[in-house]
Amino acid sequence: MAHHPYDPYYLYNQPDPTYSDRSNINTLFISGLPDDVKAREIHNLFRRRPGFDSCQLKYTGRGNQVVAFATFYNHQSAVTALHALNGVKFDPQSGSVLHIELARSNSRRKHKPGGGAYVVIDKRKKTDANSQETSSDDGGSEPDEPSKKAQQSNEAVVTPASAISAPYEHHEKNDGGPCSTLFIANLGPNCNEDELKEVLCKYPGFNVLKLRAKSGMPVAFADFEDIEQASKVMEELQGSVLPSSDRGGMHIEYARSKMRKS
């Protein structure tokens, strides 16, 4: 008996049966897509998000409605991508705005070693020249749709400030977007440059590490050749604990600006 039943901390942490618990969901449900969207576009939308695994485009068969699912390696990555992209204007021509929520269930599709990074599920009746970008050999593997009515209310969707950084626009300033320099925090006070460098130099594309202790706690900047390589490192090292750490794992983000090639 580890917990007294009236222990408020114990009670607080019990699952609440009145709300669906989606803390184990790693998959996002995306609606509000234009009906001519391509699986490739969905893939490009998510591929640089940390923790991204795979995605699929689904023609629901009701009208030209298209929805998509994006699966991440963990729940937190999925939630982060959700917040980054929900409400973003996807197509300035059609005015379509992304509506993203946690899916009702995780995508069960396994990552085949030779398989593509995205998948199309076509439930449409028409068998004419519909382009099958990638075939789904197992149509029963897609998660449930969380909201049947989500797609009908495209016009009511309000565009939040995050839509300013729409994916189709090029920005000179980097507002939290991907960067080939990483910012590393939550390092212990005893962290030294060499132990961190030892870990980082195992990854391809690693360039330069700079450690600095601003008002005590050290933070680091690690520069890589390109964003893909930096993203990979962020994914793999996120939360990992250095031997010198007296606290939790490293917290890694994209730096606000690329390191200067001095």
Added chain:
DNA sequence: AGCACA
């Protein structure tokens, strides 16, 4: 939450 170097 903490983002420098030029």
